Amino acid sequence: MLTIGALAKRTGTKVQTIRYYEEIGLMPEPGRTGGGQRRYGEDGLDRLSFIRHARQLGFSLHAIRELLNLSDQPNRSCDEADAIARRHLKQVEQRMARLEALRTELKRMVRECSGGRTSDCRVLEVLRDHSECLTDHEEIGA
Amino acid sequence: MLTIGALAKRTGTKVQTIRYYEEIGLMPEPGRTGGGQRRYGEDGLDRLSFIRHARQLGFSLHAIRELLNLSDQPNRSCDEADAIARRHLKQVEQRMARLEALRTELKRMVRECSGGRTSDCRVLEVLRDHSECLTDHEEIGA
DNA sequence: GTACACCCTCCAGTAGCTAGAGGTTCAAGC
DNA sequence: GCTTGAACCTCTAGCTACTGGAGGGTGTAC
Numbered sequence: 169m170l171t172i173g174a175l176a177k178r179t180g181t182k183v184q185t186i187r188y189y190e191e192i193g194l195m196p197e198p199g200r201t202g203g204g205q206r207r208y209g210e211d212g213l214d215r216l217s218f219i220r221h222a223r224q225l226g227f228s229l230h231a232i233r234e235l236l237n238l239s240d241q242p243n244r245s246c247d248e249a250d251a252i253a254r255r256h257l258k259q260v261e262q263r264m265a266r267l268e269a270l271r272t273e274l275k276r277m278v279r280e281c282s283g284g285r286t287s288d289c290r291v292l293e294v295l296r297d298h299s300e301c302l303t304d305h306e307e308i309g310a
Numbered sequence: 311m312l313t314i315g316a317l318a319k320r321t322g323t324k325v326q327t328i329r330y331y332e333e334i335g336l337m338p339e340p341g342r343t344g345g346g347q348r349r350y351g352e353d354g355l356d357r358l359s360f361i362r363h364a365r366q367l368g369f370s371l372h373a374i375r376e377l378l379n380l381s382d383q384p385n386r387s388c389d390e391a392d393a394i395a396r397r398h399l400k401q402v403e404q405r406m407a408r409l410e411a412l413r414t415e416l417k418r419m420v421r422e423c424s425g426g427r428t429s430d431c432r433v434l435e436v437l438r439d440h441s442e443c444l445t446d447h448e449e450i451g452a
Numbered sequence: 453g454t455a456c457a458c459c460c461t462c463c464a465g466t467a468g469c470t471a472g473a474g475g476t477t478c479a480a481g482c
Numbered sequence: 483g484c485t486t487g488a489a490c491c492t493c494t495a496g497c498t499a500c501t502g503g504a505g506g507g508t509g510t511a512c
C-alpha cells in the first residue's frame with residue numbers, strides 16, 4: 169500500500185495534482201486509513217501512470233477521460249481510441265505549423281534590429297504596423 | 311471617436327477583451343461620454359493594434375507590457391526590446407522541438423494500431439506502458 | 453511519549469480571456 | 483418629443499490544469 173506521497177514520487181506527480189485528479193473524477197477514490205489518509209494499490213499506480221503518460225504526450229484531461237473509459241471496456245472496438253489519437257496528432261501538427269510561421273516572423277524581426285534607440289527599433293516597428301508582416305498570422309493561441 | 315464596439319471591430323478583438331486589457335492596465339482608461347460610455351481616439355486604436363499584433367505573434371501579456379513601456383520611451387536603447395523578442399523566439403523553438411517529439415510518438419502509436427478490440431489496442435497499450443516509448447518526453451506543457 | 457515528516461481540507465491564485473445577468477445609454481426614425 | 487432596439491455598463495463566474503499556502507490532524511520511529 170502506497171501513501172499519496174509515495175505514489176506521487178513513483179509517478180513524478182505532485183501530491184496536490186493527485187488529489188485534483190480525484191476531485192474531478194479521473195482517479196477513483198482510494199481506500200483510507202482509520203485516520204483518513206489515502207492508501208493506494210497497484211490499480212491506483214497503473215491508472216495514474218496512464219494519466220501522466222498521456223499528459224506527457226499532450227492529451228487533454230478530457231481526452232484522457234475518454235481513453236480511460238475505453239481502456240476499461242476491453243471488448244469494444246478500438247476505433248474510438250484510434251480516432252482520439254489521430255485527432256490529437258492533427259492538433260499537434262496544426263500547432264507546429266502555426267509555430268513555424270511565428271518563428272519565421274520573429275527571426276526576421278530580430279535579424280533586422282540593428283540596435284539603436286527604441287524609436288528606430290525594428291522589433292517595435294513591426295509590432296506597430298501589421299502591414300510589415302509577410303504572413304498573415306490570424307488566430308491567437310498555442 | 312470610436313465606441314468600444316467599433317474599436318473591437320477595427321482590431322478584431324472582443325469587447326470584453328478590451329475591457330479586460332483596461333482592467334489589467336494594458337490599455338489606458340479612455341474618455342467617457344456623459345452617460346459613462348467609453349470613447350477611443352487614434353492612440354487607443356494604435357495601442358490596441360500593437361497589443362493584438364504582439365498577441366498574434368505569441369507574446370505573453372507580460373512581455374507586451376514591457377514592450378509597450380519601451381515603446382513609450384523613444385530614446386532608450388532598443389536592446390531590451392530585442393532581448394524580449396529573442397527570448398520569445400527561443401521559447402517558440404523549444405515548443406516546436408517538443409511538439410516534434412510528440413508528433414513522432416503519436417504517429418507511431420497511430421500507425422501501429424491495427425483496429426481490433428480495445429484490449430489489443432496499440433494506442434492504449436503504449437499509454438499504459440511508458441517503456442514502449444522511444445523518446446523520453448519528460449515535461450508536460452505546450 | 454514525543455518529535456517530526458507527512459497527511460488532511462479548504463481557499464485562492466496563475467494566464468488570458470469568455471459568457472451571462474440585470475440594468476442603462478445612445479442614436480435613428482416617426 | 484418619444485419610442486425602439488442595438489449597443490453599452492458593471493459585476494460575477496467559468497474555462498484548463500494545476501500549484502501553493504494556512505491551519506490543523508496522523509503515523510511511525512526512537
